[in-house]
Amino acid sequence: MKVAIVGNGILGLMTARAWLHSKLDAEIVIIGRQHRPGSATRAAAAMLNSFAELEHDSLATPLDRFKFDLSRAATSAWPSVFEEVCPRGSGVTHGFGTFLLNNSATDSLDDDNFNAVRAFAAEYAEPCEDIAPRDIPNYHPDPRYRALRALLLKREGWVNPKQFLDALQARLAGDKRISLVDDHLASFDVVAGRIVGATLEKGGRVGADAFVLANGANLSRLAGELELPMQRVFYGIGMSIEMQSAENVHTHCVRTTNRGLACGVYSVPYGPDRTLIGASNYISPTPCDHAHTGSAYVLLKAAMDQINSKFYRANLVDINVGWRPTTSDTYPLIGKTSLDNLWIIGGTKRDGFHLSPVICGDLVAAMQGREVDPRYSALAPERALIRNLTREEAISKTIRHHVNAAFQHDFAPARNRMLEQMQRDLRAKLEALHDSVGARQWGIPPELVDMYRYKHIPGSL
Template identity: 30%
Template sequence: MNATGLSKKNFDVIIVGNGVLGLSLGLVLTRRGQDVAVLGEPHRPFAGTTASGAMLGTFGEVTTTLVGSDAGRTKLELAIKAGRLWSEWLDGLGDGAADEVVTADGTTVILNAIGMAEIDDTNFRAIREELVRYEAPFEDVDPLDLEWVEAEPISRPLRALHIPGEHAVNSAALLVRLQAAFTAEGGTLVDAEAERVDHTGDRVTGVTLTGGVRLSAGQVTLAAGSRTQPLLNQLPVGGQIPPLVSGYGVSVLMKTFDGTAPRGVIRTPNRSFACGLHLVPRGEGQVYIGATNVISTQPRDLADMRDMVFLMQCAHRQIRMNLWASPVQKVQVGNRPVSVDGFPLLGPGGMAGLWIMTGTYRDGLHMSPLVAREMAARILGEPGAEDFELFNPVRKPIQALSREQVVTNTFIEQFAIGPEQDWTLPADWHYWIGMDLRPAIERWVEEIDPEITPPAELVFSSRFDPDLLKLLREYYARTRQLW
């Protein structure tokens, strides 16, 4: 209901944000007997969930950088545990929920000729090694036996593996089911955004909505994705938390030319500062193709031409050539919530009754059953089953990799953009470009800050975005004062 139609304005818990994380937390809390309001506009402007491929991917998201640090491995192990919860979670969303929501039967990861050995080969190997390490089911697939894939010859798959347990869901159908389950348990949906978090001293007392209506609660959880940052900016504790930026991305829904679709997800390893090319079946000959990733200080709601052209050319060249003749039904734009150190913000927000649940980047939907359970326990004053201490929002920036490692990753990921866009260079130019590019990146990270180094995608984007550079410098200056 809209804010003016509310019959009550006092709740046990207010959750700001009606995406998959906010609704999942609301559902768990209402089932635990709490009186909960979830806030957000029904069309979810700027959200990441609604434009996502909604892959339930754990191992398909593995990269050498993820498993190259203790913080990254902690995140991976939480994702593995989250993956085990999905069957029971869907069963709890009503009869037929799994049949209605799940759209893909497993994931096939392809290593293709268009990639770079320093990224694609190493990440493909890391995926396979982690599957073996954690004894997760998978099988190697001969590229000649791949169903549905008909790539251009120069982009053809060289290796492939199939992960039967990593499915995908229809994010729109999932949100409908979550909303229905939440309201059926007595939860309240409020069709408005929070303008500010109200507090007395260091204790939160509720929120004021954009129309001026005030709602009170002893506990407030901020789960509004990248749009959480304006609320944090108003709070005295906000400067102690890694700022949020947006991982703006473009995806498309297409009706395939011949009405066919694969049974499962087809994807490459993560590459070029993004989540890899992926195609997800959505039923009745419809496929989802995603997704680009560009770091922006502000959420975006419109797609740039370059992102659309790049995405569709990649799908045509690397997955199935006749997609070029397939009609585009919808262009989608979403914003992933990215903390400037690249890790989630999960836990107490530094004020009594304030909780933060965002910064999950590409993993929010997949992690939602586990994160909702763990955050609900903490809100209710119970010990959690999982250790979230590393991701406590009030923290120093996590430095998962050394400065030298970040420079190397930035150089390789930036260089990899060229082959995926089918560039051709004269002999020796790869070497010459490398001679100039790497030293330029080394100088740039020194200009950002003499000690602290952001993740590679923020290093790259900050060279073109003065606002991002300013945000990083100011945050790192605060960090030195605070910590």
């Protein structure tokens, strides 16, 4: 058995690892350029967050509960992954413990989400404790943005993703069943509903019994050429910033709740004297090697205001830009396609690093004919778009997130009806957009409003 994995980000490498862990002996080829252009993984924090990512309406449907089950299983899996890939002394920065802040940098959406995290943690008996914000090591926000409440989620961790990828790849490369191809895949050859080979950009060819497409936000490029009936995957262009300072080293991940269409602001230990702050998100139909200057401004300001005002004297080491693979319905794509020997894993947006031990292991189990949770069928790559927000839920949520984002970015409405007027205008525009794409019984996910507006996602007229 020979398996070709297209893509060398976290999902490609963890899929290869899962094959090595299984009883079936297989030769594995991993295809991807060594410097990993556009890789989301390299730009990630990477936080291993599960409860900290929840919003008040996050677990409203059975599918959301399934995805959360996967996320919780991943939290349990990471300690043994670290033991195997980067045991103590390996030089890979990682750890556990996430401080979740509830501060006054924006509006009450933060309070609702913070309360929800607490309530869900109680529901699932997740180890956590209330903590006085002033007891968080190296937490020195501007006093106007200080948190009045905080929670320590004890099992939620982080890892430097560049160091982890290097360690994992070195481990894989040391196994004689694995070979690495430093190139991009250009196209597949299909005969009678089966992939019989693939051509590399530099002209070489790869043959295999089974193929796994795990090429991140570029997924639609190759899947589109195969004319698979699949939704489009977009580029969630995200920036994180690496800083060096011996005096501001954070011992844990410190973050706000999800807010304003994104994951809030966070800082993560990234090395003995390094801290990573993140992250921005801009959804685009096309790739872009750089992120906006405005995103750097917003990130640095938010981190200095809300986490550590002393960051101003840290050295700015690097700006990472990666493309979060963002599907047209926001849920991941995992499973077999209508081609006999093509499997897909991707579209994991902002928690693919965290989910990887579980979803890659389950994908390999499914490839080998072993039983996996039947709920995975809802995430099949060629599914119809999942539409689980009603029109009213989607419109209200979008308005709430837009207003929350505006306050986060220094919006100061005049002391008159400006805010209500803004909400009314936004509602009218969203109602018109929903009408124009035939969204009467369903709603547009807030982060994809522009993809519908500019017709990158077809409606149902």
